Structure formats: C-alpha cells, structure tokens
Amino acid sequence: xxxxxxxxxxxxxxxxxxxxxxxxxxxxxxxxxxxxxxxxxxxxxxxxxxxxxxxxxxxxxxxxxxxxxxxxxxxxxxxxxxxxxxxxxxxxxxxxxxxxxxxxxxxxxxxxxxxxxxxxxxxxxxxxxxxxxxxxxxxxxxxxxxxxxxxxxxxxxxxxxxxxxxxxxxxxxxxxxxxxxxxxxxxxxxxxxxxxxxxxxxxxxxxxxxxxxxxxxxxxxxxxxxxxxxxxxxxxxxxxxxxxxxxxxxxxxxxxxxxxxxxxxxxxxxxxxxxxxxxxxxxxxxxxxxxxxxxxxxxxxxxxxxxxxxxxxxxxxxxxxxxxxxxxxxxxxxxxxxx
Amino acid sequence: xxxxxxxxxxxxxxxxxxxxxxxxxxxxxxxxxxxxxxxxxxxxxxxxxxxxxxxxxxxxxxxxxxxxxxxxxxxxxxxxxxxxxxxxxxxxxxxxxxxxxxxxxxxxxxxxxxxxxxxxxxxxxxxxxxxxxxxxxxxxxxxxxxxxxxxxxxxxxxxxxxxxxxxxxxxxxxxxxxxxxxxxxxxxxxxxxxxxxxxxxxxxxxxxxxxxxxxxxxxxxxxxxxxxxxxxxxxxxxxxxxxxxxxxxxxxxxxxxxxxxxxxxxxxxxxxxxxxxxxxxxxxxxxxxxxxxxxxxxxxxxxxxxxxxxxxxxxxxxxxxxxxxxxxxxxxxxxxxxx
DNA sequence: CTGTTAGCGCATTCAT
DNA sequence: ATGAATGCGCTAACAG
Numbered sequence: 001x002x003x004x005x006x007x008x009x010x011x012x013x014x015x016x017x018x019x020x021x022x023x024x025x026x027x028x029x030x031x032x033x034x035x036x037x038x039x040x041x042x043x044x045x046x047x048x049x050x051x052x053x054x055x056x057x058x059x060x061x062x063x064x065x066x067x068x069x070x071x072x073x074x075x076x077x078x079x080x081x082x083x084x085x086x087x088x089x090x091x092x093x094x095x096x097x098x099x100x101x102x103x104x105x106x107x108x109x110x111x112x113x114x115x116x117x118x119x120x121x122x123x124x125x126x127x128x129x130x131x132x133x134x135x136x137x138x139x140x141x142x143x144x145x146x147x148x149x150x151x152x153x154x155x156x157x158x159x160x161x162x163x164x165x166x167x168x169x170x171x172x173x174x175x176x177x178x179x180x181x182x183x184x185x186x187x188x189x190x191x192x193x194x195x196x197x198x199x200x201x202x203x204x205x206x207x208x209x210x211x212x213x214x215x216x217x218x219x220x221x222x223x224x225x226x227x228x229x230x231x232x233x234x235x236x237x238x239x240x241x242x243x244x245x246x247x248x249x250x251x252x253x254x255x256x257x258x259x260x261x262x263x264x265x266x267x268x269x270x271x272x273x274x275x276x277x278x279x280x281x282x283x284x285x286x287x288x289x290x291x292x293x294x295x296x297x298x299x300x301x302x303x304x305x306x307x308x309x310x311x312x313x314x315x316x317x318x319x320x321x322x323x324x325x326x327x328x329x330x331x332x333x334x335x336x337x338x339x
Numbered sequence: 340x341x342x343x344x345x346x347x348x349x350x351x352x353x354x355x356x357x358x359x360x361x362x363x364x365x366x367x368x369x370x371x372x373x374x375x376x377x378x379x380x381x382x383x384x385x386x387x388x389x390x391x392x393x394x395x396x397x398x399x400x401x402x403x404x405x406x407x408x409x410x411x412x413x414x415x416x417x418x419x420x421x422x423x424x425x426x427x428x429x430x431x432x433x434x435x436x437x438x439x440x441x442x443x444x445x446x447x448x449x450x451x452x453x454x455x456x457x458x459x460x461x462x463x464x465x466x467x468x469x470x471x472x473x474x475x476x477x478x479x480x481x482x483x484x485x486x487x488x489x490x491x492x493x494x495x496x497x498x499x500x501x502x503x504x505x506x507x508x509x510x511x512x513x514x515x516x517x518x519x520x521x522x523x524x525x526x527x528x529x530x531x532x533x534x535x536x537x538x539x540x541x542x543x544x545x546x547x548x549x550x551x552x553x554x555x556x557x558x559x560x561x562x563x564x565x566x567x568x569x570x571x572x573x574x575x576x577x578x579x580x581x582x583x584x585x586x587x588x589x590x591x592x593x594x595x596x597x598x599x600x601x602x603x604x605x606x607x608x609x610x611x612x613x614x615x616x617x618x619x620x621x622x623x624x625x626x627x628x629x630x631x632x633x634x635x636x637x638x639x640x641x642x643x644x645x646x647x648x649x650x651x652x653x654x655x656x657x658x659x660x661x662x663x664x665x666x667x668x669x670x671x672x673x674x675x676x677x678x
Numbered sequence: 679c680t681g682t683t684a685g686c687g688c689a690t691t692c693a694t
Numbered sequence: 695a696t697g698a699a700t701g702c703g704c705t706a707a708c709a710g
Contacts, residue, residue, distance in 0.1 A: 010687060016675065021697045026689055036695065053485070056459030057405070058687030061396045061702050068456075075678045076421040076428070077620065086415040089442040098456045101415075101440040103428040117407075117437045120395030121460075146392070191590075226624045253582065259626045281416065285565045349703060362680045365705055375679065397703030400686050 009052045018046035029054065060122050067309060070118035071101045072111060072128045078224060078252065080278045080295070081129060087301040088127065095309065097124065097174065098203070104131050111136060115143045125308040127163075129153050133200045144319075148312020150304055153295075155321075156201045163321045164303045168201055171293040171326040172208025175247055175275055179290070180330055182335040183245055183273070191218040191241075193257060194249035195231045199224075205249040205277060213247070218293060220323075225248070229256025237264055243271045249284050251276035251292055258286060258333065273334040279326075288332035299324050348391045368393065397401020399461050407408035408647060409449060409457035410440045410491075411467045417563060417591065417633035419617045420468060422636055423491065427466065430640040434648065436463065443470050450475060454482045464647040467500075468492050472539045484656075489643055492634075493539045494660075501651065503575055503642045507540055510549025510632040510665040514549045514586055515613055517630070517667055521674040522612070530557040530580075530597060532571045534590035538563075543614060544588040552586070563588070568595025576603055582610045584673070590622050590631055597625060597672065611675040618665075627671030640662050 015022045027033045028043040044054075050203075051136040060066040069092055089099045100161065104111035111131050119128050125148040130136035133156060140159040143149040149161040179190070188211060197203035206219070220235065222228030229252065236246075243266075248254040254276035258268050268274055268288055276283055279294025303322045313315055354361045359378055366372045366384040374382075385391075387629065399405040408431055412420040428438045443450035450470050457465050464487040466545055469475035472495060479498040482488040488500040518529070530554060536542035541563070548558070560575065561567030568591065575585075582605075587593040593615035597607050606625055615622055618633025642661045 011689095012687085023690080023697060023699095024695090027696090030688090030689080034695070037697085054459060054463075055457065055687050056456070057396055057400045057461050059689075060460075061394075061400050061686090061692080062688045064702075066396070066460075076415075076425040077418075079416075079418065079421075082415040082418075082421050086442060086444070089415070089444055093444065098441065098452070101442075102437065103425060103440075105425070105432070107426055113437070116392065117395070120393055121399075121405075122394070122396050145390075226621075230624060256624050259624045263626045284567070284699095285569060285595050285598045287602045299705090324687080350705095351703085361703090362681060362683095362705080363679090365679090369705080371705090373679070378680085394703050397686095398705075400688090401704045401706080403686075477695090 009050045010055070011052070013050055014047050014052045015044065017050055020286050038152075043135070061183060064122065065124050066122045067096060068098050068100055068121070068123045070114070070121075070123040070126045072104055072114040072118070072126070074104050074111075074129055076103050076104050077225045079280045079282060080251070081155075083280060084129070084301070087297050088242040088304065090330055091301040092308075093246070095305075097308075100153055106131060108135050109130060112139045112142070115139045118286045119143060119146045121135070125150065125312055127304060128150050130156050131267065132198050133157075133203060144204060150312070151308055151321045152300070152304065153320075156200070160319055162307055162319045164300050164307070165201070165323060166295045166310060166326040167323045167324075168204035169208035169211060170298055171244055171277060172205060172247075173212050174326070174328040175209075178330075178334065179247070179275070188242040189241070191220065191236065191244060192249070193220045193222075193229065193253055195228070195253070197220045202249055222253070224252060224258030226252045226259070229253040229258075231256075233257045233260035233264070237261075237266075239288060240265070241272075241311040245273045245275075249274050249277055250291060251278045251280045254292070254333075255282060255286055255292055258290070266331050270336060271273035277333050279329055283329070283331060286331075286333070291331040291334040292329050293326045294329045295326050296324055342641070348393070349388045350391070352387045352389055352668060353382065353391045356389055357381040357507035377400070378550060390484050394549075398534050403461060404463050405461045406435060407437050407439055407460070407462045409453070409460075409462040409465045410438055411443055411456075411457070411465070412632040413443050413450075413468055413470045413498070414445050415442050418490075418619045419590070419634070423468070426636050426640040427643065430644045431647075434644070436647075439580060445470060447471060447474050447478070449477045451481070454478045458482060460486045462486060464489065464651055466643060469495050469538070472496075472542060473537075473616035478641055487613045487647060489646055489651070491639070491643065499658055499677075501646055501658045503639050504540070504644070504662060505634045506662045507548035507665075508550060511544060511586075512551050513632055513665070513667040514548075515551035517669075517673065518584055518586070518614070519611075521529060528583040529586065530559065530575065530583060531586050531588070532592055533566065534563045534567070534592070535560045539569060541588055547584060559594075563571075563591060563597030565591045565598070568592040568597075569599040570595075572596045572603070572653055581605070583639045584612045584614075586614050587653070588616055590617045590629060593627055593629055593631070597629070598619060614673050618668055622668070625670075625672070627676040630670040630673040631668050632665045633668045634665050635663055 010023045011025045015025045092099045102114040127150045144161040151163040155163040191208040195202035220232045263267035274288045283290035283292045349363045350364045407516040431438045466489045472589045483500040490502040494502040533549040534541035559571045615629045615631035622629035
C-alpha cells in the first residue's frame with residue numbers, strides 16, 4: 001500500500017536474526033572495523049532478508065554529524081541559484097555527502113527558519129546565499145556560531161562566516177574595457193540597469209559600474225528578474241531612448257530588457273547593445289546571444305568543497321573570504337572588440 | 340570564529356539553570372502542555388541566557404517524524420522543476436513543514452541515494468519527480484514501502500506510490516483544437532518536437548500528439564532542454580522547412596527552437612508558429628510571447644499538501660492518482676483562434 | 679501541574 | 695574479533 005509506516009526493522013532485529021550482537025552488525029555494515037568473514041556474511045544475508053535499512057537519525061544523533069550539507073537559496077526561480085545548487089550537488093556527491101536545499105522564498109523569516117532547521121539537523125556545513133546584505137546578519141551569525149558556514153555569491157559584512165564569490169567590481173571593469181574598446185563612450189549614451197542594493201552582489205555591481213563608467217551615466221534599479229528588465233526597457237523607451245549601451249546587473253535582467261526592446265522594434269546590437277552578468281546557460285540561446293560576465297561556478301563550488309573538507313577552519317582561525325575573478329564571455333549582443 | 344562546534348547546550352543544561360526538570364523545559368518550549376507561568380518564564384530566560392536551540396535530531400529520533408518533506412528533482416536546471424520546488428516550499432511553510440530538496444542529477448543511482456537519504460532521515464513524506472519512466476521503479480517502490488510517497492509530474496507505472504500530474508494527452512488535445520481552429524492542417528505542414536519517451540510526461544505528450552494530429556506528421560525527439568530545441572530547428576531548416584506549425588513537448592524546447600529559427604531569419608509566427616508546454620514564467624518574456632499548455636502548479640502543489648496532511652492514505656487504501664487538466668495560454672507565437 | 683524514568687536507533691567505548 | 699553496556703538529546707508515559 002502507498003505510504004506504509006517507517007521501516008520497523010532495526011539493528012537489533014538483524015542481530016537476532018544473524019545470531020550476533022548489534023555491535024557486530026554495526027561494524028559489518030559500516031565496514032569500519034574488521035569482522036570475521038563468516039559472521040559478516042550472516043549479517044549481510046540477515047539484513048537482506050529482513051530488508052534492513054539504516055536509520056540515519058539514530059546514526060546522526062550518535063555521531064553528531066549527518067554527512068549532509070545544507071544550502072539555503074533565496075529562491076528557486078533565479079536560474080543562477082539553480083545552477084549553483086546543481087554544481088554543489090555534484091561537488092558533494094563524490095565525498096558521499098548529500099546536499100539538501102532549502103528555499104528562503106526571499107524572506108528573512110524563512111531564511112532564519114532554514115538556518116534553524118539545518119543547524120538543528122546537524123548538517124556538517126551550511127552554505128547560504130543571503131537574502132539581504134544587512135538584515136540577513138542574524139541568520140548568518142546564528143549559523144556561523146554553530147556550524148561551518150559559508151556565504152555564497154553574496155555576503156553580509158561583519159559576520160564570522162566564510163565567504164565565496166566573485167569580484168563584482170572586477171566584473172564591471174571587464175565590461176568597461178570591452179565597451180570602451182569598441183564604442184566611443186563620449187558620444188554613445190550608456191546606462192546601468194541593476195538591482196536595488198539590498199544584496200552585496202547588487203551593491204558591488206552598482207559600485208563597480210559607477211567606478212568604471214563614472215557618475216554621469218543614468219542608473220535604473222529594480223530587482224533580479226526578467227520582469228524588471230522588461231519594465232526598465234519600457235521606461236527607457238518612454239524617456240526617448242532610441243539607442244545606447246545597456247549594462248545590466250544580471251542575465252535575467254538583460255534578457256527581459258532585450259525582449260522588450262526587440263518587441264518595440266529596436267535592433268540588438270544595432271540600436272542597443274546589452275551586456276549581462278552571471279553567465280547562466282540562457283545567454284547562449286538568447287537571440288542575439290548575450291555578452292556577459294561569467295561567474296566561474298566550478299571554481300566557486302570547488303572552493304566550497306575544500307572549505308568544508310578542511311572542517312571549515314582556516315589556518316589562522318579567521319573566516320576565509322575567497323573572491324574569484326569572473327570572465328567576460330562575448331556574445332552577439334554587444335560589439336566585439338575592434339583589434 | 341567561523342564554524343564553531345555544534346551548540347553544546349542541551350535541555351539538561353537549561354533545566355539545571357532554571358531549576359526544573361527537562362520535561363518542564365520540553366513542555367515549555369514545545370507549548371504542547373500547560374506549564375506554570377512562573378516556571379515558564381524561568382525556563383525561557385534560562386534558554387535565552389544559555390543560547391539553547393533544540394536538537395531536531397534528538398526530537399526526530401524520539402518522535403519518529405521530522406516535520407520535513409523531501410523532494411527529489413531530476414535536476415535543478417529545468418525551470419519547471421524549480422517552479423514546482425518553489426511552490427511546494429510555500430505550500431508546506433504554513434503547516435510548519437520544511438521542504439528539503441535533493442537533486443538526482445539525472446542519474447538513477449543518485450535518485451536512489453536520495454530516497455535512502457530521505458527515508459533514513461524520517462521525512463514525513465517524499466515527493467519524487469522520477470528520472471525514468473521504467474527504471475526509477477526501484478527507487479519509487481523502495482520509497483513507497485517506507486513512507487508516504489507521491490510521484491509528481493511524471494509517474495512510474497505499477498508502483499504503489501501516489502501520483503499527481505496533469506493530463507498530458509488532454510493538453511495535446513487543447514493544442515490541436517487551437518491549431519486547427521486557425522490553420523488549415525491539410526495545407527499547413529506541422530511537426531512535433533518532443534523528448535525521447537523515457538519519462539511518462541514525454542511519453543504521454545508524444546502519444547497525445549499522435550492521437551490528435553495523426554500519425555503522418557514528422558516527429559523529432561530529443562531531450563527536455565533548450566539546446567535540443569536549437570538543434571531541432573537546425574535540422575528542420577536543413578531539411579528545407581521554411582514554414583510550419585511546430586508543437587513542442589516543453590517550453591524550454593520551444594524557446595531554443597524559436598531562438599534558432601529567428602536567428603536564421605524566419606519570422607514567428609509569420610513563417611513558423613511555435614507552441615510550448617508547461618507554462619514556465621519564461622513564456623511571457625520570449626519574443627514573441629509563447630503560446631503554451633500551462634500546468635496548474637498551484638492546484639498540483641495543493642493536491643500534494645492535502646495528500647500529505649491526510650497521512651498519505653487514501654480512503655480505500657489504494658494509491659491516489661490525481662490528474663489535473665492543463666489549460667491553454669495564448670501567446671503571440673501562434674495564431675489566435677479566429678472567431 | 680511537575681518530576682522521574684524510559685527508550686527511540688545507533689556507534690562506540692570497555693571488557694573479554 | 696566479539697559482546698555487553700552506555701549515552702547521544704529528546705519527548706511521552708507514568709506517578710505523584
């Protein structure tokens with residue numbers, strides 16, 4: 001029948017069936033210590049006959065660790081977060097660690113609940129993409145005080161948690177180099193379409209844009225989604241824009257932007273050049289393909305794995321902050337650098 | 340410091356600090372039974388002072404339930420699965436249940452591992468989007484034999500697990516009605532761009548297409564991703580297609596298809612009409628917006644919630660199979676029905 | 679209303 | 695190499 005009760009078969013049952021002690025069953029199944037081959041096979045067949053499956057809750061309570069790593073994402077809908085989740089899953093599969101993912105649903109309250117849940121379930125480490133640059137501090141600090149905690153992609157300053165992410169300002173520098181090598185910025189209008197600086201990534205990308213492009217360019221801020229990109233396009237068109245170079249804070253924003261611009265009859269890159277950020281898979285199937293600043297997801301997940309395997313402790317006891325350099329990926333949505 | 344050891348504060352510590360028994364601490368914190376207000380406040384301040392946080396592993400071991408529901412997705416990159424995960428997260432937040440998500444990474448082996456992990460951790464229920472229509476049977480059966488198990492979106496025949504999904508054949512019927520009301524099918528070439536029938540959804544959508552459109556239309560089968568859509572477009576163009584009505588098995592396929600067709604200079608819907616399936620958010624920001632068969636995600640997650648809350652048992656003990664009718668959402672990628 | 683006690687399932691001592 | 699005994703942290707019986 002569907003949904004039978006939890007497996008009632010316990011180690012004691014297997015031990016009885018095999019005529020050995022529970023200790024021998026435990027040692028046989030975990031293979032952590034040598035066991036007489038004869039008893040070993042008796043235990044294995046007994047376990048098989050009874051359909052025994054280890055109760056991981058009992059094991060976790062006893063060992064104090066769960067062979068589990070938690071990941072808290074703000075939201076499943078953002079494809080960049082999904083990509084990180086997928087890569088992390090793979091990274092931890094090899095060492096025999098299960099990655100469990102929890103969505104904060106863009107809410108501080110839910111984020112805190114996720115921390116409580118994972119900490120209370122004795123995860124070996126906790127990876128968090130914080131919802132808010134400032135207000136996630138409570139969640140992050142709580143997490144960091146009880147378990148190896150790594151902030152991913154975004155960070156909350158002043159917490160004791162590790163951090164892995166890209167250098168967003170450097171990413172904007174790459175964009176500036178690319179754009180300025182092909183466009184006369186003095187003649188060509190440009191604008192930044194970003195997100196409200198409530199997350200460190202949004203904040204740093206905005207800062208980076210200002211630093212490299214100067215303070216005179218128009219700036220439109222919304223949220224990290226395609227709908228905002230569409231709205232921004234509508235606004236630009238209403239303001240009389242008919243051409244320009246649009247630097248965005250995320251691929252999803254760029255996608256919405258391009259879609260609306262094209263629907264209004266403009267050409268990309270003919271009228272507008274558009275540049276994204278993140279490097280999600282979608283950039284290759286936009287038309288035109290999107291020029292973007294790619295976050296090296298493999299290097300990021302690798303860094304996290306190493307941090308977790310070292311027990312989350314740096315040599316000097318200080319939290320590690322690993323910033324990886326992103327790379328420009330040329331698409332057809334912006335002019336190639338003229339040689 | 341980053342990654343301090345697990346919180347060593349236990350109920351016994353709080354009880355000692357407050358001068359009460361652990362039972363009183365438990366009762367106060369869980370609020371399950373009345374406690375003298377005086378003791379109650381002493382317990383609460385003691386817990387606060389010591390920074391006590393309940394160990395959910397101990398609670399789970401004791402109670403046999405974890406207030407947790409597991410979700411196993413084949414993969415995080417498919418936006419429809421992400422959407423389901425997000426909606427399920429919300430659906431279970433209210434009843435105080437944490438949804439934990441595990442990616443099978445499109446592998447049967449990993450899928451089975453996910454089942455073992457969740458079952459071993461005493462989830463109250465397990466929701467699975469099976470990787471394979473046939474070969475996931477081992478995972479699903481194992482799950483169903485130990486915990487309330489619900490197959491979502493796809494199903495493995497012959498298992499004892501519940502199932503929630505849409506009627507895919509009916510979806511294809513809606514597509515046929517829409518297309519035939521506006522296009523003379525006898526004159527207008529049509530084709531199906533689907534996925535290899537290794538999942539029930541791919542299978543049923545293919546069957547549905549054949550049933551309603553007949554067996555004479557060309558059929559191209561690949562996988563549920565945009566890259567396949569692009570490749571299919573390339574193939575159609577190479578075969579000399581210059582116009583037609585293209586019915587797909589998924590929005591992501593349709594997106595890749597449109598992108599490549601447009602890049603090759605064709606017009607949608609001028610030359611090609613394209614129709615998707617699933618109803619992910621992206622359909623609204625494609626240009627043109629995509630006509631699609633929308634899966635009513637809210638109704639699906641609601642059905643799951645009800646199933647879980649009823650303890651995963653149907654009235655008659657038989658597994659429940661809930662098929663929900665999808666709905667056609669008109670976009671600009673296909674002709675509107677002529678009145 | 680509160681305290682004492684027991685035991686969930688397991689891995690690990692400590693003895694043999 | 696094996697078995698007996700212990701206790702991880704918690705809640706539910708039971709007694710008071």
